[in-house]
Amino acid sequence: MGKTQLFGGIIGLLGVLYVQANLPAPASSSRDTKKWIPFPTGLYSFSHTVSHLVGDLPTVPWHNLVWNSPSIPRMKFILWSAVQSKLPTLDSKSMSKHINICPLCSESMESHDHIFLNCSFVSPLWRFIKYKCSMFTALRSWEALVRWASAxxxxxxxxxxxxxxxxxxxxxxxWEERNARIFRGKKASQRAVCAKICSTIFAILKLGCFRDCASSRSILKDWNISPSCCRSPLRPPD
Ligand SMILES: [Zn+2]
Incomplete structure (x- = not known):
């Protein structure tokens, strides 16, 4: 959000507060009801409020990649930062030049390209994910991968x-393993990280996030999950 938009948003909010502070006292004895003045329906909505304050912003190409996947918010937050190359990797200017070696492999400088694609610690994990999720890509640049996957x-x-x-x-x-090594001095093996990845995907798939179709059932079978074991039944197809 630019400074101009932020300033406009604050002015807009002050305007709303001013209107609310100057409402006339209720004239009848009827019961009070809450009404969100900026919208004709009178119902509060966070997304509409943001639109009202800062205006409609263009949708970024990676919107679906980050937000329309079945997972938990803290994971989406990490990916949201990563797709914009905003995670504080050790190659960034704010980090010391003396501690920029990747804590996962101790071989190269840590960067988004390295830690999420080219690191020798992460490469076997990538092979596992590509095999289990039927991904077919050999891109070696993080930015190119995000662009490709978004499209x-x-x-x-x-x-x-x-x-x-x-x-x-x-x-x-x-990213969790990288942080554990830097900030807590704890190291997990590739096998342990792979087991965590596998159990997290397994747990999310068991929530029953798919629509009921042959492809969904085939994926669940690959992960050894019976549709009847999902916490929510598979949703009917469109
Ligand atoms: Zn590395």
Whole structure:
């Protein structure tokens, strides 16, 4: 959000508060009801309020990749930061030049390209995710991968949902392991991180996030999940 938009938003909010502070006293004895003045329906909505304050912003190409996947908010937050290359990797200017070696492999400088694609610790995890989620890409640049996946996995089907979930969980557990090594001095093996990735995807798939179709049932079978074991039944097809 730019400074101008933020300033406009604050002015808009002050305007709303001013109107509310100057409402006339109720004239009748009828019961008070709450009404959100900026909208004709009178109902409060967070997204409408943001639109009202800052205006309609363009949708970013990676919107679906980050927000329309079945997962938990903290994972989406990490991916949201990662797709914009905003995670504080050790190659960033704010970090010391003396501690920029990747804590996962101790071989190269840590960057988004390295830690999420080219790191020798993460490469086997990528192979596992690609195999289990039927991904076919050999891109070596993080920015190119985000661009490619955003364009390729747009359609709403169970295969794309699984691929987005795989990417999200891989990024989350890679970043979690990196932080554990730097800030807590704890190290997990590749096998342990792979087990975490697998169990997280398994747990999310068991929530029953798919529509009921042959493709969804095939994916659940690959992950050894019976549709009847899902916490929510598979949703009817469109
Ligand atoms: Zn590395």
């Amino acid at each position: 390729k996995w747009k359609a709403k089907n169970s295969g794309n949902l699984l691929r987005k979930l795989g990417l999200l969980v891989l990024v989350y557990h890679t």
